[in-house]
Amino acid sequence: MSIKKNVDLATSPKSIVQKKLEELGMKFCEEIDRGVFPTVQMRSRSISNIFYSPKYRQYILGKSKVTRSSRNIAHLRPFAQMVWTAYFVHELLKQKKTSTLRDVYYSAQAYDIFFKDQSESDDIITDLETVIEHPRESFNVFPEERSAVFGDLTIEYTVPGYEGRRMNLSSHPDGVMIGPALTDARFVKTSADKVIVVEKGAMFTRFVEEKVYERFNAILIYTAGQAPRSTRYFIRRLNRELGFPVYIFSDADPWGMHIAMVIISGSANAAHLRELTTPDAKWAGVWASDIINYKLPSEKLSEIDVKRLRELRNDPRYKDRHWQKQIDIFMKIKKKCELEAFSRYGLTHIVDRYLPERLKELGA
Amino acid sequence: MSIKKNVDLATSPKSIVQKKLEELGMKFCEEIDRGVFPTVQMRSRSISNIFYSPKYRQYILGKSKVTRSSRNIAHLRPFAQMVWTAYFVHELLKQKKTSTLRDVYYSAQAYDIFFKDQSESDDIITDLETVIEHPRESFNVFPEERSAVFGDLTIEYTVPGYEGRRMNLSSHPDGVMIGPALTDARFVKTSADKVIVVEKGAMFTRFVEEKVYERFNAILIYTAGQAPRSTRYFIRRLNRELGFPVYIFSDADPWGMHIAMVIISGSANAAHLRELTTPDAKWAGVWASDIINYKLPSEKLSEIDVKRLRELRNDPRYKDRHWQKQIDIFMKIKKKCELEAFSRYGLTHIVDRYLPERLKELGA
């Protein structure tokens, strides 16, 4: 069956949303021009205004509305935060980029807008959804995704029903899930020459959108935290069968370090196995020294972090000089930071500056 | 660059593993024939036998070995469990099917082999890995995956760099990740006529392997527990744009019911939005009544479960007669069970019997 194109739900909301955001900005500007404090109205999300609708068969908001006024001292801060968020997602839409909730939280700092914690920024995004009356996916704010691969690599399936069928791993821009079929696939053709592994879904999507695979001839892997074993196996295959160097990017803290280390040297739990490590893979960042050199926003190490670092210091897998040095720096500066921290310098900073510098430094 | 096919790491281990398993079985049979209690040797995984190898740059097991003997009363139970596990994964390999750790745990019951809990069966699989010296992925036991779709649906991307490019959602047998690109894609062509949603990765993979998409003309969705919002949005699109009925399969407990309910009627948190619900979707199972009718292995409801059921009973979304009846049955039998519970009757039972019966019952 062929699908008629009378409704195109996939993209039309985006242009509507874009327009609504612009109108909102215009309204505020005009109000200020007139010497009137800008206000915005939205449906109240308080418990007393949530009703079950038998017609829609879901919970809906009632008629009660709330007004946010920039005249009201208590509203001023969230009002400004919402205007910024509107501005930020409008930029995302204009540039056809996506983001995650966590990314939004970090990005705010670049604009001198501060959120107490991520739950505050999540709340503001929910406010904006309420004002615009579209879900945040319509303004390109997505939740995190799970372990996946992306890049110019044609594979050939060996699973039943797919024998001989081929697929290029750049064919699905969300990333191709690493599952049984992919693990068992043959590698056929590629123009890439390296593998870049990232721990966080947000960075993976960022790298895809910024065409890291083209600009650096890379196959991208997203581990979703500690890499699942099938993913570690897949990384090893890329390294062994194709001879590609592997660069791993993870959070700058003992746990992030260890995500890289487990890909490189495996875990004690899997000591009886040989097929899950990639000894030549490199931990490419974020290093403790990067926190200083790139002036990244950071948090204090917790007691548990410090305890973990002490353990790692005595772990034979960490005996190499570079690892030891990074552990020493962590202990000295008593700070840690996440991959997304680069967003403080703009979304593309990590790709435009950090990545090329680091790859060059590592001789890639 | 073209890849030479001198090493085919993807599939060759499987035939090696298959052979090793058969040899193991033969060894045991012959020992019994000779009146000798079967034994099996493997490297010890005790802490004292785990060493770091600078050569391999990973932890490895030392030379110390342990012998499992069926003559030793303490070894007899795990010995039998391991022989069964070997038999089971050998069947998986022969039939080119895959499974998960959880599935193995449940499947044992069909063979009158019992595990105290999943951690016991996980341990036995690790034993088998140690004996066979290959990772469990080589005998088709995979970890769970995250939210994905699979089925005959050709989509057309709208994301930058992919505009106009098309992809069929059956092209990647691990399932296609539901991310920003897919959420925004246009639907072009399909031979399917319904959507089947499952909560668990194990069932999704099972349905793909059993060609549920062909046999029932279905697009399969895997939610990974509570469905992410982009997935709920995608389900809604399939329902609205293509007019497909949606059938949801989740665990038979208040939490599983609610996974289905949130897809159907949304959550209170998203009461200000309209694009995330699929009011016509149907909760197709596992129902409380199925626990009785299909004699499924079950567990006692916990106090928290019962408390949750009481809440749901008074929730307006649950006022429909069918839901109320299922809640009443739960309260009466005080039992719950998981989707994987059908594995007690063999891996394909859920597809061969339950699915057609249920779809027929629901008028699909």
Add this chain to the structure above:
Amino acid sequence: MAGFTNPARSIFTSIRELVENSLDAADVARIPPEIYIRLSKDGDSDDTYTLRVADNGSGISPHHIPLAFGQFLFSSKYRLKQARGTFGLGGTMAILYGQITTNKPVKVISSTGKSLIVEYRLLIDIEKNRPIILDRKIHANPRAKSKRWRGTVVEIHLRGSYAQAMPKVLEYLKQTAMVNPYANIIFIDPRGRLYKFDRTVEKMPPPPKEINPHPYGVDVETLQRIMRSTTEDNMLKFMQKHFHRVGEKIARDFLKRAGISEDRDPKTLRPEEIVDLVEKMKEYDGFLPPEADCLSPLGEDLLREGVLKELEPEFVAVRQRKPSAYSGHPFIVEVAIAYGGKVPAKDDILLYRFANKIPLVYDESGDVCWKIVRSINWRRYNLTPNMPFAIIIHVCSTKIPYKTLGKEILADQLEVSREILNGIREVARQLARYLSRKERVKRQVRRLAVFSRYLPKIARFSAGLAGRRPPDISKLYQRKQVFKGFITSGKYVDSEIFDSHRYSVVFVHIQNKHKENPAAVRVLGLVNSKWEVLIPESTLTSGSEIYETLRGRYKAVKIQAKSLKPDKKSLIDAYIDGLSQ
């Protein structure tokens, strides 16, 4: 013996009794007291001490000393006067306690300021209740009157435990200093530490007078005592002479109602008639209320001084209530509240209780003062018990309504409690006003900072969204610093002018940042091309600030400042904010 029930309490009570005798002696002499207290260990003993208390009071005439210190006097006195003595015979009690526990005599040295100084060593003959004089010495006082010593030194030996008593002793002395700001008190403890409480005023409160008992407050025993000693031979005169505020007219009317002949000789009244007479006096509603001139309250100035001196608060309010009476006993309640500064913030309210200038430091919780303090809804005054504030309550009366023999707990006497409650309410209201004003200033300053922080951002990102240049936010809000480190002179000088025509509300915020000198400031607004004074001249003490909201439209607003005293320059910062709508 009450007050001597354990080793800690004994030390405390002994010090207290002797100190209070000394304070009373200074009151009598109308001289600001100098009290010197020394407690020292006796040799190697772990628990015996020498206590020496010296004062500059009236002194005791030599032949009186043995009776005053070596005997319990059950006097025939019936006239009333406010006095400290908690146990009445307190000093002698301390001496007796010392004698019993150490078997050592008391040493007393005293002079009334005449040519002799007398020194006694005395024991009390307990069975016979009379002094045993062990030793008597006479010293010469200098001939020059100005160099003559006057006062009393009492030195006793006693058993006790100072380590345990210490907190209460120090608390007692601190509180004593609080209600005796005209006294110098020095205490040297057994470890050789010196505690000094200096006087900050020379003025003493007026001394109490002795008065007749009020008919409402008389009991049978007192009445009998009066009858035994009276020289009057008829009831009409008897009533007038011996009772407070009973004149001829009232005496006549009362006797008529009581059914007693005016001519009756009081000594002929039979016991049952005396009982009846007491009841009749209580029933009769024609007596005038007692007068308070027999009382010696501290007065608001002295109380404030004492509180400032010992607590060093940021704010204090004091209140003396009008004299009142219960059961024929006149009384006056004085209350203070102290906030901030060195007043500590504890889990509970700090409460200081005083009766006739004596601190009550034991058995706090059963006291009616606590009951009253607890009954108050402090939230009404924007206070919570864990804030740094203290309540000071002083009750003075010819008869303090104690609840127990221990004389540490005030009973719930309706009339007294009402005065205490009203007193606390008055000072608490003053504190509440102080705090709310302080809070308002802080809040407004914070409010305006929020506008200046966020409005520009709203403008900027809205413009970004709309794709145009940012709108001008000064239509909504503007802040201007009109004085910046301005040094005042003897004459008013204008600040910069703030163009306020588009704003409906204008906020003025002036700070005197000088460390010592006060300033005078005022605020003017341009109305119909004329500068009108909007806020008249106000004094801005060193470190303080003014924050005012001006409502109504003015074309412009400015501030003027000058030194309060021509030669004392001060340092002024001032801001004006305008907000539209």
Add this chain to the structure above:
Amino acid sequence: MAGFTNPARSIFTSIRELVENSLDAADVARIPPEIYIRLSKDGDSDDTYTLRVADNGSGISPHHIPLAFGQFLFSSKYRLKQARGTFGLGGTMAILYGQITTNKPVKVISSTGKSLIVEYRLLIDIEKNRPIILDRKIHANPRAKSKRWRGTVVEIHLRGSYAQAMPKVLEYLKQTAMVNPYANIIFIDPRGRLYKFDRTVEKMPPPPKEINPHPYGVDVETLQRIMRSTTEDNMLKFMQKHFHRVGEKIARDFLKRAGISEDRDPKTLRPEEIVDLVEKMKEYDGFLPPEADCLSPLGEDLLREGVLKELEPEFVAVRQRKPSAYSGHPFIVEVAIAYGGKVPAKDDILLYRFANKIPLVYDESGDVCWKIVRSINWRRYNLTPNMPFAIIIHVCSTKIPYKTLGKEILADQLEVSREILNGIREVARQLARYLSRKERVKRQVRRLAVFSRYLPKIARFSAGLAGRRPPDISKLYQRKQVFKGFITSGKYVDSEIFDSHRYSVVFVHIQNKHKENPAAVRVLGLVNSKWEVLIPESTLTSGSEIYETLRGRYKAVKIQAKSLKPDKKSLIDAYIDGLSQ
């Protein structure tokens, strides 16, 4: 007064003293005791009781009664005998306590089984230490000897608290019954509840004999008393006549060493010579150790009987140690251990201590028995304190080594402690053997079930893997039930035959499932075509089982079973398992 220090203890001690007097009286009469105790409230009073204790003992001759119950007798006796009395004068103490607290006399009724029964009401004249006879009645005993009553009834009034004493009183009676299994004891408490402890044996232990003191155990005061009363006029005869185990030869040798002439008249010894003599006796190493015939231990049979009766355990082991002596005092230790059945499992070991057949129920923890029990490493016997077992320790001696005046705590006397420790070890070893045997049977039965469960599965799935038919596991292991509900007869009957030729180990498991009757069973093996007895005839009591492992190769194995007594059939199940390698 020791034992009467509080209301609960007073009740307990009074009951105990009178009961022990009664038990001693029955011992003297060689008649199994019948003790009847009744405690009842006196009228409306909350804390006064009447205590009546009646026995069937020897009775007291009429003229002796006032002295026996109304006077404290400080006897001149020096010969020794094991006796219960803890305080020596205990009974009189209880009477005195009752008299002091209620001012009421004691009532005593007694007969020695002759024609008269005498009843007295007595008070004790405390100052003069002599009885006051208030009343004396004489009743006739029946003429027929068989109907005559003999025994004593004592009834006193006393103050105390039964509610608090109850747990200890009941514990005391239970434990008394444990070491007096030949006694009937009935107790009716103030609430009217009846507690009955029935005798289960008629046999009584042999009565103790009176002996001379041993020279090692003599003190100066005792020696003086002997000298005062002796009729001998030379030291050689004096030593032989008055001391335990001193014959002519030893007496001569000792006197020579002590430097005392054999002819010396003992009455001429001066005090300092007497003191010297006592020291010489202690130093001399030639005296023979004391003999134990003066002691009256329970014996292993009676102790086992008592423990079975009162604790109803699943298993009991008892042990009487050989007589020993400390400081010239002979003693015997008896120990028992009881396990399972109705023995409760507590957090700690249950310990029952007895001295001369008296339970020690107070002040447990200071006792040397506890010290010893704690010092034992119970894990060596596969026991932990929270398992259901009890230790029973009985020490009997002419002089129990008490630690305190209270006579509830045994002191750590080296010789005695060693005997207790060794005794406990012996019975604990017996228990350990019992438990490990029991555990082994249980474990083996479980083990074999595991083989039969999992071996078939291993075969099945291995075959599945190998793609062939399953191998025959009976080469490894086989189980066969050879008797299934078999009813025995008077003669041996064969079970099914188990083909055992391929198994290196064979397990035999036989159960007697009959509720009452025992069976006889044996196991035979086929060796060189001949049936040999592998396990000889064994008795299998009702409900018990045999589990044996046969090592070595037999062609076949079978079981034979018959009734133990020809007319009493039993019910047999039997299994044989074979295991290769």
